Amino acid sequence: MFRFSRFLRPLYIAALGLALSAGCGPRGEPVEPVSVEETGGPVAPVEIEGASIALAPLDPAAPVVPTAENGWPQFRGPNRNGVALGTNPPTEWRADKNVMWATDVPGRGNSSPVVDDGRIFLTTADEAANTQSLLAYDLATGDPLWQKQTAAGRLPKGGMHRESSHAATTPAVGGGAVFVTNLHDDAVWASAWSVEGEKLWGEVKLGAFRPQFGYAASPVLYGSVVIVSADNVGPGFLVALDRESGDVRWRTPRDAQISFNTPLLATLNGRDTLIVAGNDKLDAYDPTDGSLMWSVPGLTATVSGSAVAGVVDVGGESRSIVIASGGYPGSETLAVFPPAAGETEPTVAWRDEGKAYVPSPLLVDGLAFVTHDDGRTWCFDAATGEIAWRTRLSKPQFRPSAVAVGTGDDLRVLQPSTPGITTVYRVTSRGFEKLAENQLGDECYASPAVIGDTLLIRSASGYGANRQDRLYRIAAD
Numbered sequence: 001m002f003r004f005s006r007f008l009r010p011l012y013i014a015a016l017g018l019a020l021s022a023g024c025g026p027r028g029e030p031v032e033p034v035s036v037e038e039t040g041g042p043v044a045p046v047e048i049e050g051a052s053i054a055l056a057p058l059d060p061a062a063p064v065v066p067t068a069e070n071g072w073p074q075f076r077g078p079n080r081n082g083v084a085l086g087t088n089p090p091t092e093w094r095a096d097k098n099v100m101w102a103t104d105v106p107g108r109g110n111s112s113p114v115v116d117d118g119r120i121f122l123t124t125a126d127e128a129a130n131t132q133s134l135l136a137y138d139l140a141t142g143d144p145l146w147q148k149q150t151a152a153g154r155l156p157k158g159g160m161h162r163e164s165s166h167a168a169t170t171p172a173v174g175g176g177a178v179f180v181t182n183l184h185d186d187a188v189w190a191s192a193w194s195v196e197g198e199k200l201w202g203e204v205k206l207g208a209f210r211p212q213f214g215y216a217a218s219p220v221l222y223g224s225v226v227i228v229s230a231d232n233v234g235p236g237f238l239v240a241l242d243r244e245s246g247d248v249r250w251r252t253p254r255d256a257q258i259s260f261n262t263p264l265l266a267t268l269n270g271r272d273t274l275i276v277a278g279n280d281k282l283d284a285y286d287p288t289d290g291s292l293m294w295s296v297p298g299l300t301a302t303v304s305g306s307a308v309a310g311v312v313d314v315g316g317e318s319r320s321i322v323i324a325s326g327g328y329p330g331s332e333t334l335a336v337f338p339p340a341a342g343e344t345e346p347t348v349a350w351r352d353e354g355k356a357y358v359p360s361p362l363l364v365d366g367l368a369f370v371t372h373d374d375g376r377t378w379c380f381d382a383a384t385g386e387i388a389w390r391t392r393l394s395k396p397q398f399r400p401s402a403v404a405v406g407t408g409d410d411l412r413v414l415q416p417s418t419p420g421i422t423t424v425y426r427v428t429s430r431g432f433e434k435l436a437e438n439q440l441g442d443e444c445y446a447s448p449a450v451i452g453d454t455l456l457i458r459s460a461s462g463y464g465a466n467r468q469d470r471l472y473r474i475a476a477d
Helices: 004-013
Strands: 083-085 099-105 114-116 119-126 131-138 144-152 172-174 177-184 187-194 199-208 220-222 225-230 237-242 248-253 264-268 271-278 281-285 292-297 308-314 317-326 332-337 347-352 362-364 367-371 376-381 387-392 403-407 410-416 421-426 434-439 449-451 454-461 468-474
Touching: 083 362, 114 172, 114 449, 119 468, 131 177, 144 177, 144 187, 144 199, 172 220, 177 199, 187 225, 199 225, 199 237, 220 264, 264 308, 264 317, 271 317, 281 317, 308 362, 332 367, 362 403, 362 410
Parallel strands: 083 403
Antiparallel strands: 099 468, 114 119, 119 131, 131 144, 172 177, 177 187, 187 199, 220 225, 225 237, 237 248, 264 271, 271 281, 281 292, 308 317, 317 332, 332 347, 362 367, 367 376, 376 387, 403 410, 410 421, 421 434, 449 454, 454 468
């Protein structure tokens, strides 16, 4: 017997809970590649020593502590993977406990907050007015600093679900500028703004985009460029823009397939690498010119969560590893050893049929944590794929990506859920140890930001016309 929920629920979930804008708009024109030979040569590799944290790739061997000075410059933070060790925010909070301040946010959005030099930036949208905006707040007080309209165009309307948002992509901030991407008028666009709210350039049309479930991949910074991923059936593409001018430095076509993950930038075995999951593979690109470095078949067609990278011990030897998990219609968590010195091809470390659907995985202290939308959670040995434990978190659904915090032996995972409840549990291979469940608001799609011993959480109270987005800073009373 045909059941609506059985057959359509996977498609419903694949919307990320971020930007469901289903529709069968006009198919976009093929995206033309742009070579660095046409634009002045390859992007200069980032010199880690002395480089701005926001502009440098993740160095798995030397993670950054997200202090107020280092900030939280882009989706998943300065390490680009949700890891915020060396911090000690509260384990418990609620509306009347450990809240430093709370401020209302206009419009509606599912994007996460980013932080730079005492300012918080996030995006929002006014669907009735067909506008998308960038907001700035004071980190110390939560006071609004400014609001700038970044786009006023035709937003995707067809099939919009209550979980949808036209402000799903998280901005990136670095080098004195904030970078924003928007989907409207059947294309993806980008703009740059000073931290004081002055437009620097844009909007620049990056390429046609045919949405099925909206657009959610956030921009990432790399040295002199900002890199944007736009997987769609139009078909998709990767593009690097000059941070100062918005000019295209390179553009690489991708397959005609929807995916939603934000690319991961990491230095793996001494080589800067841009990791993108989806299209039934895990791809690694050279961020200096957009060329494909290596590819591993696996995962599934649509992948929502971003990949993570770290260093694991293999037979007494430290090795870089990349882990991705997803998605629809298949189900796989894939771990890959990138090519080491003298090697040209990666090696599959392990595969498992368990998966994160929308939340990105976490890799911390040699353990990989993967949470499905329905709360099923696995703790893997990151090097071998052996399952240390598994459980089911209460209070599903789970859309936001988790962060890891703590110091010494007191390491914790903070996993928010869509109903606004964050489960806090211990980083350990000895078994699941829940420490707290914390409620803020009625709905949450954004991932937390960590600044020192404090958290920033975007959630919403109420539903429909009574919904109010709100931003909280969590700190010990």
